[in-house]
Amino acid sequence: xxxxxxxxxxxxxxxxxxxxxxxxxxxxxxxxxxxxxxxxxxxxxxxxxxxxxxxxxxxxxxxxxxxxxxxxxxxxxxxxxxxxxxxxxxxxxxxxxxxxxxxxxxxxxxxxxxxxxxxxxxxxxxxxxxxxxxxxxxxxxxxxxxxxxxxxxxxxxxxxxxxxxxxxxxxxxxxxxxxxxxxxxxxxxxxxxxxxxxxxxxxxxxxxxxxxxxxxxxxxxxxxxxxxxxxxxxxxxxxxxxxxxxxxxxxxxxxxxxxxxxxxxxxxxxxxxxxxxxxxxxxxxxxxxxxxxxxxxxxxxxxxxxxxxxxxxxxxxxxxxxxxxxxxxxxxxx
Numbered sequence: 440x441x442x443x444x445x446x447x448x449x450x451x452x453x454x455x456x457x458x459x460x461x462x463x464x465x466x467x468x469x470x471x472x473x474x475x476x477x478x479x480x481x482x483x484x485x486x487x488x489x490x491x492x493x494x495x496x497x498x499x500x501x502x503x504x505x506x507x508x509x510x511x512x513x514x515x516x517x518x519x520x521x522x523x524x525x526x527x528x529x530x531x532x533x534x535x536x537x538x539x540x541x542x543x544x545x546x547x548x549x550x551x552x553x554x555x556x557x558x559x560x561x562x563x564x565x566x567x568x569x570x571x572x573x574x575x576x577x578x579x580x581x582x583x584x585x586x587x588x589x590x591x592x593x594x595x596x597x598x599x600x601x602x603x604x605x606x607x608x609x610x611x612x613x614x615x616x617x618x619x620x621x622x623x624x625x626x627x628x629x630x631x632x633x634x635x636x637x638x639x640x641x642x643x644x645x646x647x648x649x650x651x652x653x654x655x656x657x658x659x660x661x662x663x664x665x666x667x668x669x670x671x672x673x674x675x676x677x678x679x680x681x682x683x684x685x686x687x688x689x690x691x692x693x694x695x696x697x698x699x700x701x702x703x704x705x706x707x708x709x710x711x712x713x714x715x716x717x718x719x720x721x722x723x724x725x726x727x728x729x730x731x732x733x734x735x736x737x738x739x740x741x742x743x744x745x746x747x748x749x750x751x752x753x754x755x756x757x758x759x760x761x762x763x764x765x766x767x768x769x770x771x772x773x
Contacts, residue, residue: 505715505734508682508691517549525768526552532764535757537725537748542673543765546680547738550769556670559652560745563721564600564624565672565728566655566665570632571693571719572675572684573641574617579689585614589631597658600702601625621719622699630658645671648678669743672730676741679717680732694732705729705758706742710766727754733762738769 525543529552533539540555577583588610596607602623603611611619616632619625633641638657645653650671656663679697684690697717706729707716718731730743744761746754 503713503715503736505739508680508687508694511682511687517547519544519549519551522550522552525550525765526554528764528768529761530554532760533744533757535746535749535753537746537754539749539757540669540743540745541761542669542741542743543761544673544677544741545738545769546677546732546740548769551673553670553673556673557652557668558745559666559668560728560747561723561726562653562655562665562667563723563726563728565667565719565721565730565745567620567624567629567721568672568675568719568730569641569645569650569653569655570629570636571617571621571696573636573644574613574632575689575693575696576644576685577636577640578613579685579692583613583635585612585617587613589613589616589635591627591631595627595630595634597626597630599626601627603627617696618699621696622701624702624721633658645675648684649674669730669745672728672743672745673741676730676732676743680739680741697731703729703755705755706731706733706744706762708759709763714766725749727751727758729758729762733766735766735770740765740769 529541529543533541533554538555538558538560540558540560542551542553542556544551574583578585589612590610591603591607593607596604598604600623602619603625604627611628611631613632613635616625616628619628620632633655638655641655642653645655650667653667653671653675655665678684679690679693682690684693694717697719698715701718701720703720703722704716704718705720705727706718707714710716710733713735715734716731717734718729720727720729722728726747727749728743728745730745731741733740733742742762742765744758746757749757
């Protein structure tokens with residue numbers, strides 16, 4: 440048995456190579472970094488997409504012009520239906536003192552809602568809408584010419600809105616009387632045109648298109664007011680917007696007159712700048728109305744708001760609020 444060499448040195452424990460400490464995994468750090476970078480990329484893509492979408496929408500709105508009704512192959516006439524959600528939204532907006540009547544009709548989708556739609560109101564200057572319709576109808580039928588001069592008579596003088604009080608005896612073309620009746624809400628122009636086309640003809644035309652409660656009175660009758668309802672005015676605007684007043688050319692000419700700048704435009708006061716509005720406003724003491732067609736890049740809808748018994752601030756504010764509520768409902772992005 441071999442003997443151990445006493446001179447040989449045993450390996451020292453201190454000479455053993457040191458154990459390496461286990462390295463901490465870098466996985467959590469790298470994962471968090473990857474997650475952060477991915478989130479930044481995602482947010483950047485979303486931001487760019489939003490900016491592009493906003494830019495395209497703004498461009499679309501900037502170049503928006505309503506479609507000429509005469510160019511439509513077939514006017515859109517979807518089946519109308521009552522929309523409870525729309526009615527609920529409109530009711531919240533229509534809260535005001537006095538009596539408020541509303542008629543909303545979406546020409547594009549058929550959705551509609553009413554509040555007190557058959558309540559009969561003094562028409563105020565909304566009576567000029569039936570007068571306008573009858574004049575354009577007789578013109579399109581060849582019974583009158585828009586270039587015919589009409590002499591303003593002394594018995595047609597009346598007070599109220601307008602600019603013709605000092606022009607009695609002058610001869611003014613029918614075309615100009617129409618413009619004054621709508622843009623200036625001129626009462627004398629309206630009376631002259633009523634005498635031209637006949638009050639009975641105006642009322643028969645309104646009845647023929649389904650306006651049940653609208654009645655224009657002979658100005659010679661004492662203490663009789665022109666009357667209408669929000670439902671009737673909504674139906675009249677619907678007929679215009681769908682090109683069904685005699686024909687599409689007649690409807691288009693009527694809408695162009697209603698697009699003229701007017702002294703009041705409560706329907707448009709809170710709407711985006713790109714909205715196009717064809718309307719007529721009216722007011723008497725404790726009465727304020729506005730009835731119109733609103734055109735946007737995505738839809739066309741009718742808004743009629745009639746108020747009675749509220750103060751000036753409340754009545755005009757409720758018209759603005761209802762119009763904005765209808766816009767927000769119809770223009771919401773799905």
